[in-house]
Amino acid sequence: MGLDGGLITTRQDMTTKSTKKTRQEIEKEKNESNADSYWKMCALTGLLLQVPILISRSGSIFRKEDVLEAIVKKILPKRFKYLKHLKNSKEVDLRGANTLLEYVCPLSSKSPIPSSKESFVFLFSCGHLFCKDAFDLMCSDHVCPICGNKTDTSDIIELNCFQNHEWKK
Numbered sequence: 001m002g003l004d005g006g007l008i009t010t011r012q013d014m015t016t017k018s019t020k021k022t023r024q025e026i027e028k029e030k031n032e033s034n035a036d037s038y039w040k041m042c043a044l045t046g047l048l049l050q051v052p053i054l055i056s057r058s059g060s061i062f063r064k065e066d067v068l069e070a071i072v073k074k075i076l077p078k079r080f081k082y083l084k085h086l087k088n089s090k091e092v093d094l095r096g097a098n099t100l101l102e103y104v105c106p107l108s109s110k111s112p113i114p115s116s117k118e119s120f121v122f123l124f125s126c127g128h129l130f131c132k133d134a135f136d137l138m139c140s141d142h143v144c145p146i147c148g149n150k151t152d153t154s155d156i157i158e159l160n161c162f163q164n165h166e167w168k169k
Helices: 012-013 024-042 064-073 080-085 134-136
Strands: 051-055 062-063 090-091 120-123 128-130 154-160
Touching: 051 064, 062 064, 064 080, 120 134, 128 134
Parallel strands: none
Antiparallel strands: 051 062, 051 090, 120 128, 120 154
16 A cells, blocks of 8 residues: 555656657657658648749748748748748749659659658759759759759758758747
8 A cells, every 4th residue: 555664666667667758759750740741741831732832042842822822911920021022932843743752853863752861952043953962973063954054052952851941830
């Protein structure tokens, strides 16, 4: 019944059978769900991405119609006020694909898979998207291999689902 002095349990005894998740496990699950939504969902509305798709200079991915609707209705959240001027975002040329997950990099034949830690680069000057490793290997002079446009280093935006981006909250 307890309190008779017979047995004193230690903290270790109580925690070894515990089913609580550790902080690292919780963070890992959160990062995986963010990575999944990064390539599939609009950062503004949380809806599934559909063509046309915009990418901002900060690396956030949006549905163009949602951004235009928010600008017209003047309901842009504070963290996306920079989208008021469409020059801060650019439409992605997906080369025939309807979603980012269907897109295949013309240099490496890789696709942006949510569970992958693969990074992609977006050339803001022309709107083309490439696997980062393949682009760095083949295009050290920063010339777009599709259209031949010279790209400034400030116009190369890294898209990585594990970086801190402006997730819909």
